[in-house]
Structures are given as C-alpha cells and as structure tokens.
Amino acid sequence: MVRVTLSTGRGHTVFDDAWFHRLHELPAEVRRPVAERVAARMAELPPDRGLVEVGFDPATALTLLSHGLADDRFAAARDWLLRSVGNRFVFHGLWGVEALFTADAAAGLPVPPAVLAALRRTALGGYAPASTHAALKRLTDPPLNVGEAWSDAALAAVTGPDDPWLALLRHLTTATTAKPSAAWEQTARALADAAGPERVRDLAVALLRQVGHPRTLPLAVGPYRTANDLFDAHNATPLRGLAWLASLLPPHQDTARTLGALVETSLRKVPGVGPRSPKVANAGVVALSRIDGEAALAELARLAARVTYRATAKLVDSVLLARAAALGLGREEVEELAVPTYGLTTVGSAAVPLGEATALLTVGGVKATLTWRTVAGKQVKGVPAAVRRDHPEEVAELRASVKDLDGMLAAQRDRLDRQFLARRTWAYGSWRERLLDHPLVGTLARRLLWTVDGTAVGFADGALRTLDDTPVTPPQDAGITLWHPADRDPAETAAWREWLERHAVTQPFKQAHREVYLLTDAERATGTYSNRFAAHVLRQHQFHALAAVRGWRNRLRLSVDDTLPPAVRELPAWGLRAEYWIHGDAADSGADDSGVHDITDSGSFLRLRTDQVRFYPLDAPENLAHCDGHWPYEMWLRDGSEPVDPLPLEEIPPLVLSEVLRDVDLFVGVASVGNDPTWQDGGPDGRHREYWTSYGFGELNATAQTRRALLERLVPRLAIADRCTLDGRFLLVKGDRHTYRIHLGSGNVLLSPSDRYLCIVPKSAGTAQPAGYLPYEGDHTLAVILSKAMLLARDTEITDRTILSQLQPRGDAERARSQRVAAETPHEIPQDAT
Incomplete structure (x- = not known):
C-alpha cells in the first residue's frame, strides 16, 4: 500500500472501507510485524514530510495495524491522522477513518473534540456509514462542537462534570423542532434554576453576541470553500435552543437587541450557499415573539423592514399580525408603535449628563453620532477620561444605542419608501404622534412631503407649510398620505423641488425628485407588456439582493434543467402582481469552454438577460420558464385552472406603473454590467462589448x-x-x-x-x-x-x-x-x- 501510494501520489481503489475493517480485524501477532515494516518504510521518507506525502490511507492503515499495540513508534502516524481529521469540514471518502473511530469507541478510547466535531459534521452530511452513527450515539461529550467562538466559550464556562450548566448545554442539543415544546421549556427552566438564572442569562447573552465571529479552529475545507463562513451544522441545533432559552430567563436590557442581531447574522449570505442558518434566524424570531415589552417588539418591527429571506420574513410578519390582533390594531400600526426612541428626548437629539460631562446623541440623515460636551463647554468626539472611568456601563449603552439607531433609521427609511404602493392613510393625530413628532421617525418624516386632505405640505421652521410657506394646522381626523409626483402637475413638482432647496431639506430618499414613468407609445402598441428594460445584462447576485430589498420575490437562476417563475412583486393593496421576465446568461453551447466564465462554483449564473415587464391579477396562475431562457415563459395551470391574460398597461394605475418601472430601472441602473468600469473589454470572449459601450455611454x-x-x-x-x-x-x-x-x-x-x-x-x-x-x-x-x-x-x-x-x-x-x-x-x- 505504501509503495503504491508513493509511486502514484494517491491511494489505490482496492483499499476501500471494507479492506480497512478487515485490516483492523487481523490478529495482533500478525498486525505487529506488518506495522513495524510499514513504519520503517515511512521512516525512510524525508523528516516532517513523510506522513504528508503518503496521505491519509497509509497513515490510517498504520494506525489501524498498531491499534491496541503499546508502542510509541506508531504514535506519530496516529497524532498526525487525528490532527488532520480534526481540521477538516467533513472527511467522506477517507477510507478507514470510520473504521478507526469505531474501533476507538469500542475500546473506550477518548476521541479528541476536534475529531468528534468532524465526525458529527460528516454524519450530518450523510457521508458516514451506519457504524459511525452508532459510535456517535455513545460520544455525547462535549455536547457542542469546538471551533466556534460561542461554543468554545460555552464549554469553557463548565466548572465540572456536575455543573448544571453542562446539563443545560446537553439539553440545548435536543432543540430539534421549529418551536420549543412545553416539556422542553419545563426542563430548560428547571436546569436554568439549578445553574442560577442570573448566571445563565449573562452567559446566554454573552454567547449569542459571539455568534458569527471567525472560527477559532479554521477548517481545511477542500472543495467546501465556504465552510469557514457557515455555522457548524451540529452547533446550529443547540444554538437554536440557546435562543429559546434567552426568552425564558430574567429580563435583560440586551436580550432583545442580541436576539435581533442573531437573526441578521444567521441570515447573512455566504456566496454559493445562501443564508448561513435560516433555522437559527427563525429561532431568534420565535424567542423575540415570546418576550414581552417594547424592546422585543421594536426588534421585530426593525426586522420586518430589514429581513428579505422569505421564510423568516413570513415568520416575522405572522408574529406581528398576532401582536396586532391581540392589541386590536392593524399590522402597520403595531410596527409604528413599536419604534423605540433609543433615549432621544426631542426629534433627532438627546443630552445625557454623566458626571460633569454631557453625552450628545444626534441624528443626521440615517446616521447617529455620539459626541461629548465637557464641563468647560467644549464639544469633543472622544469620551472624557472621567466619564470612561466612572460610567463605563452608561457609555457602553450609549454606544450600543448609536448602533441600534443606525439600523432602525435605515429600516424606517425603507419602510416609508415602500408606503407609496401601500395606499396608507393616517389620521392626523396619530400620524403626528407616531411619525412627525416621534424622536426617531420624525427625523425622516419631517424631511418628506405629505398631503393633508389633498393639500400638499412640507415641514419647515417648526410647522407644516404649503408651497407659499403658509402654516397649516389640520384637524385631528384629517387624512394624511405620502405625496407622490405621479399624482401632481409637473409645475407643482418643480415648485416643491425649489421649496426643499430654499429650506435646505435633504430628503431621506427621492420624493420630489422621484422619477415618474409615463406610458410610452411603444407600450401602448405592445398593449400588455413593456420592453423598456429588456435586452440588458445584469449581475445576477446584485440584482437578486436589490430585488429583495425592494420587496420583489425572486429565485437565483441555476445552470440546471429546471423552470422558475420570473421576478415578482405582489401588490395586495391593488390586487395586482408585477412580473419582470429574466433568464440566465451563458455562452452558446457550441463553444469549447461553454459557460466556464458565466457560472459560479455552486452552479448559479453570474449574469442575467432581461425581458418584459407584465402585470397580472394577484391570484393569476404563475408563469414559468427554463432557467437559461431556452424555453419561453408559459402559465402553469393546475387543478383545471384557466389561463389568465396579462392586463393592458393602460388599465394599470399610473402610480403603480411608475413605481414598478422605477424599481426595474433601479435594477438595471445598479446591476447592469454596462456601468462596471472593469468591463471595457466586454466580459467573457468580449461578447458583451457592444452592450457595455451602448449602455455605459x-x-x-x-x-x-x-x-x-x-x-x-x-x-x-x-x-x-x-x-x-x-x-x-x-x-x-x-x-x-x-x-x-x-x-x-x-x-x-x-x-x-x-x-x-x-x-x-x-x-x-x-x-x-x-x-x-x-x-x-x-x-x-x-x-x-x-x-x-x-x-x-x-x-x-x-x-x-x-x-x-x-x-x-x-x-x-x-x-x-x-x-x-x-x-x-x-x-x-x-x-x-x-
């Protein structure tokens, strides 16, 4: 075996898993002389390179031959093998490794934690034989896989074999359902009480904060190049349990904030894979739904505006709907009432005395800043030494508030930007309380234009004012809506732009300067579809992310034999569904290296080609087309349903048409390869050179x-x-x-x-x-x-x-x-x- 490996640089197919098992089953008197000969052969290789050169198969064979034989000469091979396996993401295809660990388990030998972690990941991936699964049932400690910052810290907190915290960690590994059962919760409460609720709470919050930190034990990933960016597959289950546990513990000011961050961290996308761990993200939402108080509701409201992963977004939506029903309010009202002030005492600012200095928290645009005023009245950016010494917890909370403010401001900006198609109307009294005068949302609402019972107004110099700066004091029941230029005369729009400039108002997003897309003669001729944004080449992943932010539902096009619906935006307030037809872009099949530059390692197209924009009734059957566009879109009819024709563009309300086309224009403007300065050569084989030039100039x-x-x-x-x-x-x-x-x-x-x-x-x-x-x-x-x-x-x-x-x-x-x-x-x- 060693000779074959050294001569070919790899193992031989005859040495399969069964062969290794038989090798281990040889009598000790046969194994010892063979092990000595193999060790001697490997010892002839250059120092410190022998095991690396011969690889896993001979090292595994030598370890199995010497299993149970008391001889230090064989220790080097075993140590190298264990260290190499522990550094791997999974080790399927390494014949004999499973046999070795099965033999170790039967002999009662301890398995190094890193090796156990690799075994667990391999078994979860479906690559391990039944014997390995059987061995894993006997290997219960440590309950968490080592190698992640939070799991290492959790194991380090165990004080001994009788520590209730260890029992609690074992219980967390049983969080295998979507939501905690009553029995699971009862056991968790009992174990937390035994370990000390305050201790467990502080540990849980501290551990959740470390989720997503770089691995403490980087993996040699091989073909799994993204493994170091993913959550450990075994640890995802106890991590879900840890999130549930946090909702059962005594209240803490950081619990809701930490759970909200866990949701976003878990949904952070890994190239070629997608979200890190949707099930952990969902556990964070479930935990927030079980916590009473404004802080948890505020995190749910923020996540509702920020989360784009469909399953988690639907879960957040269902939780908010349940809260709304319990309070007898609408879904949107609950979101608005849930927005916290984060310590702001007036619209956009707060002054917090700390000793002889004062912390100044201010909001500008969608960013919060923290500065300090000293006892001498001087404003500085750094924390005064006395404040840092005497008020460390308050300073930490203020810094956390700045971070929270930034996230919530961006979320509320995006939520308000989506209200144009929500057909939302507020009563003046509640609008003033929840938006205009709200310490946080007011920083956005006061920079927008509104209509009061049809009269356009803006906010300047402490009051709502018309175009000629006449103050307006509406009655409490006056109807308030967002102003949109599609509903207004162009001269009025131009006048409002001058008004904003005169009052130095910078809007949080385009409103007075918002593009209005009117129906063209070409669209009147086509009747039911728009070709205005067809024949573009877009970067697929950038388009996909932007579509999610704008409320569109889309699926990545893979280079596989499959059909998918177009990018879709559902407009329930209008009873409509907008579609943007797209398909994957790749080289012609006749090329020798067809598609080699067009597809990611995970099989998704790097770029898309665009086609029509259409509108259908909201409940119309969906259209499907092949991922690469070789088969056109056709309506999928099920259960005897009848085909539904696209709606004439002239029947689409002007505001809806304008907003949908504006979204599509944004997709093209941001994701087109034509605005990429590195594409002057036209991309792969130069086939997009003409498009790049025509779009880019x-x-x-x-x-x-x-x-x-x-x-x-x-x-x-x-x-x-x-x-x-x-x-x-x-x-x-x-x-x-x-x-x-x-x-x-x-x-x-x-x-x-x-x-x-x-x-x-x-x-x-x-x-x-x-x-x-x-x-x-x-x-x-x-x-x-x-x-x-x-x-x-x-x-x-x-x-x-x-x-x-x-x-x-x-x-x-x-x-x-x-x-x-x-x-x-x-x-x-x-x-x-x-």
Whole structure:
C-alpha cells in the first residue's frame, strides 16, 4: 500500500472501507510485524514530510495495524491522522477513518473534540456509514462542537462534570423542532434554576453576541470553500435552543437587541450557499415573539423592514399580525408603535449628563453620532477620561444605542419608501404622534412631503407649510398620505423641488425628485407588456439582493434543467402582481469552454438577460420558464385552472406603473454590467462589448435624466464650477492634462476629443455622500460622478500610477494593458465635492 501510494501520489481503489475493517480485524501477532515494516518504510521518507506525502490511507492503515499495540513508534502516524481529521469540514471518502473511530469507541478510547466535531459534521452530511452513527450515539461529550467562538466559550464556562450548566448545554442539543415544546421549556427552566438564572442569562447573552465571529479552529475545507463562513451544522441545533432559552430567563436590557442581531447574522449570505442558518434566524424570531415589552417588539418591527429571506420574513410578519390582533390594531400600526426612541428626548437629539460631562446623541440623515460636551463647554468626539472611568456601563449603552439607531433609521427609511404602493392613510393625530413628532421617525418624516386632505405640505421652521410657506394646522381626523409626483402637475413638482432647496431639506430618499414613468407609445402598441428594460445584462447576485430589498420575490437562476417563475412583486393593496421576465446568461453551447466564465462554483449564473415587464391579477396562475431562457415563459395551470391574460398597461394605475418601472430601472441602473468600469473589454470572449459601450455611454434613462436636472442646479455652486459644463449625456470636466467626459448614467469616463476610455474604479462601493447640500440621499452614482469630477479637475495633482499611466499618450496594446491594471486596482477618489 505504501509503495503504491508513493509511486502514484494517491491511494489505490482496492483499499476501500471494507479492506480497512478487515485490516483492523487481523490478529495482533500478525498486525505487529506488518506495522513495524510499514513504519520503517515511512521512516525512510524525508523528516516532517513523510506522513504528508503518503496521505491519509497509509497513515490510517498504520494506525489501524498498531491499534491496541503499546508502542510509541506508531504514535506519530496516529497524532498526525487525528490532527488532520480534526481540521477538516467533513472527511467522506477517507477510507478507514470510520473504521478507526469505531474501533476507538469500542475500546473506550477518548476521541479528541476536534475529531468528534468532524465526525458529527460528516454524519450530518450523510457521508458516514451506519457504524459511525452508532459510535456517535455513545460520544455525547462535549455536547457542542469546538471551533466556534460561542461554543468554545460555552464549554469553557463548565466548572465540572456536575455543573448544571453542562446539563443545560446537553439539553440545548435536543432543540430539534421549529418551536420549543412545553416539556422542553419545563426542563430548560428547571436546569436554568439549578445553574442560577442570573448566571445563565449573562452567559446566554454573552454567547449569542459571539455568534458569527471567525472560527477559532479554521477548517481545511477542500472543495467546501465556504465552510469557514457557515455555522457548524451540529452547533446550529443547540444554538437554536440557546435562543429559546434567552426568552425564558430574567429580563435583560440586551436580550432583545442580541436576539435581533442573531437573526441578521444567521441570515447573512455566504456566496454559493445562501443564508448561513435560516433555522437559527427563525429561532431568534420565535424567542423575540415570546418576550414581552417594547424592546422585543421594536426588534421585530426593525426586522420586518430589514429581513428579505422569505421564510423568516413570513415568520416575522405572522408574529406581528398576532401582536396586532391581540392589541386590536392593524399590522402597520403595531410596527409604528413599536419604534423605540433609543433615549432621544426631542426629534433627532438627546443630552445625557454623566458626571460633569454631557453625552450628545444626534441624528443626521440615517446616521447617529455620539459626541461629548465637557464641563468647560467644549464639544469633543472622544469620551472624557472621567466619564470612561466612572460610567463605563452608561457609555457602553450609549454606544450600543448609536448602533441600534443606525439600523432602525435605515429600516424606517425603507419602510416609508415602500408606503407609496401601500395606499396608507393616517389620521392626523396619530400620524403626528407616531411619525412627525416621534424622536426617531420624525427625523425622516419631517424631511418628506405629505398631503393633508389633498393639500400638499412640507415641514419647515417648526410647522407644516404649503408651497407659499403658509402654516397649516389640520384637524385631528384629517387624512394624511405620502405625496407622490405621479399624482401632481409637473409645475407643482418643480415648485416643491425649489421649496426643499430654499429650506435646505435633504430628503431621506427621492420624493420630489422621484422619477415618474409615463406610458410610452411603444407600450401602448405592445398593449400588455413593456420592453423598456429588456435586452440588458445584469449581475445576477446584485440584482437578486436589490430585488429583495425592494420587496420583489425572486429565485437565483441555476445552470440546471429546471423552470422558475420570473421576478415578482405582489401588490395586495391593488390586487395586482408585477412580473419582470429574466433568464440566465451563458455562452452558446457550441463553444469549447461553454459557460466556464458565466457560472459560479455552486452552479448559479453570474449574469442575467432581461425581458418584459407584465402585470397580472394577484391570484393569476404563475408563469414559468427554463432557467437559461431556452424555453419561453408559459402559465402553469393546475387543478383545471384557466389561463389568465396579462392586463393592458393602460388599465394599470399610473402610480403603480411608475413605481414598478422605477424599481426595474433601479435594477438595471445598479446591476447592469454596462456601468462596471472593469468591463471595457466586454466580459467573457468580449461578447458583451457592444452592450457595455451602448449602455455605459448611451442615452440616459429616467434616473440619469433626474440626475442631470439636479446637476444643472448643482454644478454652478461647485468649487470647480469654472471647469465643469453639462453637455447632453455627459459632464465635461476641463483638467490641465485633458478634458474629460463623465457619463451621467454610468459614471464612466472618456478622454476628449479622442473618446479614449479612462478606467477609474472607486475603492469602496459605498462612496460617501458628497459634502454640501443635496436634495436627497442615496444616489451612489451621483456621488461617484462628483468625486471623479473633483479628481479630474485637479489632474496635475493625481499621484495614482495606474491612473497616470492612462493619461499618457501610448499605443493601443500598452493602453489596454494599463486599463486592465486599473480595472484590478481600486482607487481613492476625493469626497470634497463642494
């Protein structure tokens, strides 16, 4: 066996699992001389490399041959084998390893914790034989797999074999159902009482905070390249039990916050796999649903606005519906009432005295900041030493509040942005209490436009005001709705934009500047579908994530023989369903390396091709098409149902049509490969070069046209105004080296007059909002355009070598090489756009 392995670099198929079992069953008097010969053969290999070179099979064989034989000469092989197995995610296909551990268990030998963890993961993956499963039933300790920060800390807290905490950890491994049973809960309470409720509570909260931290024992993952980013499959069950346990313990100010973070951490997506552990996320929601008080309800409300994973989102929704029914309120009302203040005493601010200093908590945009005012009245960012010494717990809570505020502000912003299609109307009294004057939500609501019984108003100088700044005091029962430009005359919309500018109001999302998508002649001709956003190439995973945020239901297209529905947004308030038809994009099947650059390791398409937008009644049968688009969409009819025709676009309410098309325009504008500066070569085989050029420098879509209208007002105020000019689809920037044309749709740059492409890749996808006044937040491309303009207007100050190399005259080959380098090298671009 050793000779075969050394000569071929691998084991031989004749050495299967049964062969290893028979090897171990040989009499000891036969095994000992053979083990000595194998050990001698392996000893001839170079020091410290022998076991690595021969691999698992010979090391396993030697360990089995020497099993039960008292001889230190065989210890090196066994130690290496155990260490190697313990570092693996799973070890299926390593013949003989199961035989070894079965033999160890039968002999009563301890199994190292890391090896036991690998055994458990292998068994859960379905790769272990029945003998391994039988052995695992006898191996109960430690109850948690080592290698994760939270599990290591939980095991380290055990004080001895009789510690009730150990019994409680064993009980957590029985949390195998979706919700805790009465019997499970009774046992958990009894064990927690025995271990000390306060101790258990503090441990539970501390352990839940460590979930998702980097593994303490990194795994040699082999083909499972994402294993180190996943939760340990065995530990997911006791982790679910730990979440349930937290809801049974004495109240703690951090319990709800920690459970909310657990839900989001568990749903964090791993490339090629999906959410880390939906079952742990659901356990966090179940635990929150069992905790009384505002803090738990606030976390549920925040999760309702943030969670996009469908199963967990439905669970959160059902919990909030149950709370609403118990309180006799509507679902939306419960969400609004659940939003906490996080210590804010007025809209957007709070002052908290701590000793002789004062903590100043303020909200600006969708970010909270914490600063300090010293006894001398000086405002500083750092915590004063005396406060840090005398009030550590209060400082920690304030810092946690800042983090919570950021999360809730983003959640409430997204929730308000979705209200346009919710047809929501508030009574003025409750609206004022829950939105306008709410210390947190008020920071968003006061920057939006509303209609009071049909009259448009904005908030400025402490009051609701009309376009001419007349104060408005509505009656308590007046109806309040969100203002939308689709319902208004364009002249009124332009006037409100000037009003916002005059009062220096920066809206949390586009409202007065919101794009309105009117029916085109082409759409009237097609009748039942829109081709306005067809024939685009989108990055699939970016589209998928963005669709979930905007409330669309979508499934990743895999390179498999399967059919899926289109991306769908359900609009129950209107009785409608919007569909965006998409399919996977791959090379033609005739190519020798067909699809090699188009599919991820997990089999999903990297890119999508887009097609029609259609509307159907909400209850119409769904359409299905093959993932790769080779078969068209067809309605799936079940149980004798009749086909349902798409609705004529002229019958779709203008606001619904506009909002749905705006979503689709957003998908294309963000996810299109045409706005990726690294795609100037057209991607795989250059087949998208024409599309990249036409999109990256082509006609402006509605979003880019809005951006252009804003820049017409903004450019004259820039510090570089004398170097900037708007010219059709471009912002022209005159530098000292060249004149540059920045496309207002994609942000791509051309050198003028040669129209040579200049590749500048922002270092961060989250380019900061430029300094100075902007009428709305959230336009990343606008920030990129302004930042590039500031960089190129001062092109003699550029020091980045990859950018400078593109600014020099050169031949085509050298220029192409410099652009490839630039595409692979993100660059810092200045943020001081005013």
